[in-house]
Amino acid sequence: MLDYIIVGFGLSGLSFVERLEKEGKTYIVFEDGSQKSSRVAGGLYNPVILKRFTAAWQAVEQLEKAVPFYQSIEAKLNKKLIFPLPIYRRFNSVEEQNTWFEACDKPVLERFLSANLLTNSNTGLDIPYHFGEVKGTGRIDIQQMLSLYLQYIDTKESLKKEVFEYDQLQIEKEYVVYKGFQARHIVFCEGFGVKNNPFFNYLPLVGNKGEYLIIKSEKLKLNEAVKSSVFIIPLRNDLYKVGATYNNKDKTPEITTEAKEELQKKLNTVLRAPYEVVDQVSGIRPTVRDRRPLLGTHPVHKNVHILNGLGSRGILIGPTVGEHLFNFIEQGTPLEPSISIERFKELR
Template sequence: MLDYMIVGFGLAGLSFAEQLETNKKSYIVFEDASQKSSRVAGGLFNPVILKRFTAAWRATEQLDAAILFYTALERKLNQSFIHKFPILRRFNSIEEQNTWFQACDKPILNKFLSFDIVKNTYVGLDIPFHFGKVNHTGRIDITKMLAAYSKHLIEHQQLITTSFIHDKLRIEDTYVEYEGIKAKNVIFTEGFGMINNPFFEYLPLRGNKGEYVLIKCHQLDLKEAIKSSIFIIPLGDNIYKVGATYNNKDSTANHTQSAKEELIEKLDTFLKFPYEIVDQVAGIRPTTKDRKPFIGTHPEYANMHLLNGLGSRGVLIGPYVAKKLFEYLEYQQPLDREIDIQRFE
């Protein structure tokens, strides 16, 4: 009898699996690689909503939890995933500069936003009104991290790489069973794949398709991420991730020509160096109507639980909510009403 069965292995699944390992709980993971949003995401950890210069939900708590979590993972797996660098927010007008300074005065933001205007030193970028700098930010190499953790699971015989058939799950009062495997609890961390989960179909999950292009630009040599109408994120070796798009009408996983053209058009408004497009990726973000995650227990089955709806900030929010769910299940610590799925019952 295992303690937990985890269905899905993106950022949510990894975050909960590591909570279980840290607390000496036994578990198995089912993952068929059908959902791509974690693997194609930009990977930025950023506590500030840069469109409106406001703090993300529980920004400080989430950032502190995320850095501790990813640092511990680096030590555990003997790999490097964290790349710290500032984000430079391109100002579009003097009015935006003034709004930035007003935001800098707010107690929750002054830890992250720099009062000093950053003048553009990149000759290939058209930045007439300069930058604002966000501190305590950077990128997690999600693809590398998921691959390293998957290898760790395989070595410990904790990963099953087949599709999970929900109808085969047998639910008893004190355990669940799937094809001969018994566990006290099952956690669904399926991302947008939750739309095919009959147990949680009552929840208002939404899909938001995001696409990126990867470019190669030898002359740019960025040391920070740039945020204008889109992000330019340095990946190393003159490769940059540019995006992302937001499309809640298209639920297909394939990348599109229209998104590519949209990203190129926005990039060309301020990047003046020549560049080459080397790849394009797409994924469906699992989002919610109130922009808060889905965390909690099924209203009918006490041993069935959910960790989903991390949206576009999964890198930041995943470790925080995974810990909250674990403490709720193991120590009966109440969940915040704003993330508990009971808010939709």
């Protein structure tokens, strides 16, 4: 008898599995590669909403949990995965600069927003006003982290690289059985893939498609992420991620020429250095109608659970909600109403 079956290994699956590891629980993971949100993400952790200069929902508390969480994964996998990276917000007007100064004085933001505006010295960029610097931010190499973590659980023989077939799940009162694996609980962490899940597809997960371009620019030489109408995120070897788009109509996994054109148009307003597009990626963010995560237990089956709805900020939210769901299942610690699936009980 295992403790858990986990379906899906993006940022939500990883957050829960890491909690299981810390608590000495046994598990098996099913992962079929059907969703790409975590694997294509920009990897930025940033508690500030850069459109309005406000703090994102519970982001400061989440950041305090997230950094040590990823540090302990770095140590476990013996690989550098966290890259501190300031974000430079390009201002479009003097009014915007003034709004920034007002935000700098707000108690929750003062440690993140620098009151010293920066003048651009990079000839590869077109910056008509100043930059505002966001501090305490960084990038996680999510792709590397997920792939190394999957290798790690594979060596423990705790990974099945296959589609989870919902109709094969047998649910008993005290345990579940799936293709010969018996476990006390099952947790679904499928991101947008939950749309195919008959236990939880009543939940209002909307989904928002995001695409990035990967560009190469030898002349740009950026050491920080620049945010204008798009993000330019330095990777390595003169490569940069540019994006992302937000599209809540198209739910197909393919990359599109519309997104490429939109991103290049925006990029061309800020980039003077020559560049070439070398790749394009896309994924569907698991966004929810009310922009909050989805955690909880199936209304009828007490050993069937969900961890989803990480939206566009999975890096920060994941470690906190992984812990909340674990404490809820194992210790009965109540979930905050704003993240519990109970808030959608009228949709069942």
